[in-house]
Amino acid sequence: MDANSPPQTIPVVSTFANPFDSQNPPLPPAATSNGAGDDTAARKPIALWPGMYHSPVTNALWEARSKIFERMIDPPKDAPPQSELLSKTPHQSRTSILYNFSSDYILREQYRDPWNEVRIGKLLEDLDALAGTISVKHCSDEDSTTRPLLLVTASVDRIVLKKPISVDVDLKIVGSAIWVGRSSIEIQLDVIQPAKEDSDSSDAAALTANFIFVARDSMTGKAAPVNRLVPETKQEKSLFEEAEARSKLRKRKRVDDDGKKEVESGEMNRLKALLAEGRIFCDMPALANRDSILLRDTCLQNSLICQPQQRNIHGRIFGGFLMHRAFELAFSTAYAFAGLVPYFLEVDHVDFLRPVDVGDFLRLKSCVLYTELENPDEPLINVEVVAHVTKPELRTSEVTNTFYFTFTVRSEAKAAKNGYRIRTVVPATEEEARLILERKDAETLRLASA
Numbered sequence: 001m002d003a004n005s006p007p008q009t010i011p012v013v014s015t016f017a018n019p020f021d022s023q024n025p026p027l028p029p030a031a032t033s034n035g036a037g038d039d040t041a042a043r044k045p046i047a048l049w050p051g052m053y054h055s056p057v058t059n060a061l062w063e064a065r066s067k068i069f070e071r072m073i074d075p076p077k078d079a080p081p082q083s084e085l086l087s088k089t090p091h092q093s094r095t096s097i098l099y100n101f102s103s104d105y106i107l108r109e110q111y112r113d114p115w116n117e118v119r120i121g122k123l124l125e126d127l128d129a130l131a132g133t134i135s136v137k138h139c140s141d142e143d144s145t146t147r148p149l150l151l152v153t154a155s156v157d158r159i160v161l162k163k164p165i166s167v168d169v170d171l172k173i174v175g176s177a178i179w180v181g182r183s184s185i186e187i188q189l190d191v192i193q194p195a196k197e198d199s200d201s202s203d204a205a206a207l208t209a210n211f212i213f214v215a216r217d218s219m220t221g222k223a224a225p226v227n228r229l230v231p232e233t234k235q236e237k238s239l240f241e242e243a244e245a246r247s248k249l250r251k252r253k254r255v256d257d258d259g260k261k262e263v264e265s266g267e268m269n270r271l272k273a274l275l276a277e278g279r280i281f282c283d284m285p286a287l288a289n290r291d292s293i294l295l296r297d298t299c300l301q302n303s304l305i306c307q308p309q310q311r312n313i314h315g316r317i318f319g320g321f322l323m324h325r326a327f328e329l330a331f332s333t334a335y336a337f338a339g340l341v342p343y344f345l346e347v348d349h350v351d352f353l354r355p356v357d358v359g360d361f362l363r364l365k366s367c368v369l370y371t372e373l374e375n376p377d378e379p380l381i382n383v384e385v386v387a388h389v390t391k392p393e394l395r396t397s398e399v400t401n402t403f404y405f406t407f408t409v410r411s412e413a414k415a416a417k418n419g420y421r422i423r424t425v426v427p428a429t430e431e432e433a434r435l436i437l438e439r440k441d442a443e444t445l446r447l448a449s450a
Contacts, residue, residue: 007094007174012060012107056107057097057126061133081217082141082149086227090236093138094176097130102170111167115410118165120331120344121324123191123207128153128320130175131187131211132312138177138185139215139226149224150216152355153319154184157210157246159347165206169193178210178236179243183223186243187211210243274433277426292424293337295432298368300333303390306360317356322387322401323347326364330383330405333366338381338422340414342407345380348443354400356389363388363397368425369404370436379422381407382439404439 101108113119135151165171175189191207217224231237278295281288304325312318327344334342356362365386372380387401414420427433 007091007096007176009096009098010060012056012097012099056110057099057129060097061129081147081219081224084141085225086141087230088138088177088227089230089232090176090178090239091232093134094174095130095134095137096172096174097126099171101167108167113167115341116167118167118171120161121327123165124159124323124327124347125318125320126173127159127189127191127209128156128211128318128323130173131189131209131213134175134177134187135185135213135215138180138229141227147218149226150218150221150314151185151213152216152314152316153211153352154214155212155352156323156347156350157186157212158349159207159209161207161344161346163204163206165191165193177229178231178239179247180226180229181247182225183215184247185213185215185226185229186247187213188239188243210246270437271430271433274427274436275430277424278428278433281426282428289424291421292426295367295369295425295427295436298333298337298425299366300329300336301363301365302329303361303363306356306358306362308358311358315358317358317360317362319352322356322362323350323403326385326387326401326403327405329364329366330385330403331407333368333383333385334381334405334407337368338407338409338420340420341410342381343410345406345408348404348406348446350401350403352401354389354398356387356400361390361392362400363390369439370425371422373422373424378408381409381422383407384435384439 099107099111101111111118111122132151132153136148139149139151170193172192173189174192175187177185178188179186187210189209189211190205191209192204193206194204215224215226216222229240231240277289277292281292281294302325306317310317310321327347331342331344365388367384369382369384371382383405385403385405386399387403388397389400390397409420409422425436427436
């Protein structure tokens, strides 16, 4: 690929078909692909592929990478692994998605939220799908005789909303691989939307996200090496170095977590101070501070059985779907807590601890961990969502993901409700107090290293 050529842009269109349009009937369910040739009649109908029920972007991305994805769905049993790693530039994996909100009414309605902005939950799905496609492009050796790698979301480093995203203005997501390790890849994504009043103004990122994917051999399931990344421009080299530093920090954190020491007296004092108000709520509720609330009284939860329509190309539940559901619950938790419409700010680092399979009983539990009220114009509400895979027949329940969302309150909601207040959250147990301190310390460490 020419280094000066523009990145591949994938147009996105609405996925609702006109019921009166019979010119392009769907392919019969029996139509399957053997991976040979370009005859579209021999391919599976795109609507029947895994994950096609999520968003128009997932549809467009998997259509764009159909040949590779079809091989990944049904890889040749005796195909050898990639024998020689390639050197690729970030430009070779760079991909952009264009949402024609201004001209596509149906697409606009699919993404509209009640406040005429883009639904963040659907956008999280799209970000995960695009990051997965970029990782596939970087790892592909363009050789149909070798078996493709399995690429799964390992973690999301951070997702930050920098400004509101309107649903009336065209939107673009641009991403590429910015760093690789032996078997891991970091993808950076920028959601770009020009100012409403001047569509010709310079592009400004409305949201940024970093995803980390890991590669596995599709036959053995073991870690597999990925193609090398060779940054060319000054910006690409800078992004590579920053991602390298984050990778080293994650490794150090894992070592520190494995070697935890006993709680020092200073931390015990912090725990006691946090628990003091909670004890009053438990023991003398009539005397408790009315501007505070127990953590357990902010909790919400929901549960679902994971369906085949929610799977990805590997047959596992789509990571973007999990983020979408977690966001919706976190938003509802912040809404019920504040009594005002929340405004999303960011998602902190997310680790995907174990895969979620079709048929799993998934439980999502949320709570407001703590609030930050130093700035009355922008109070912060920190919400935790924990996803559990529960197996009643085995009497087990395992954590698969923990999400940390930060919200504030919409300015128009504050203006409409005079005298609003956001309560302070207090723990009732030592376990809750430790959880709050861990999150506050993690946030302090992140800000110090930023």
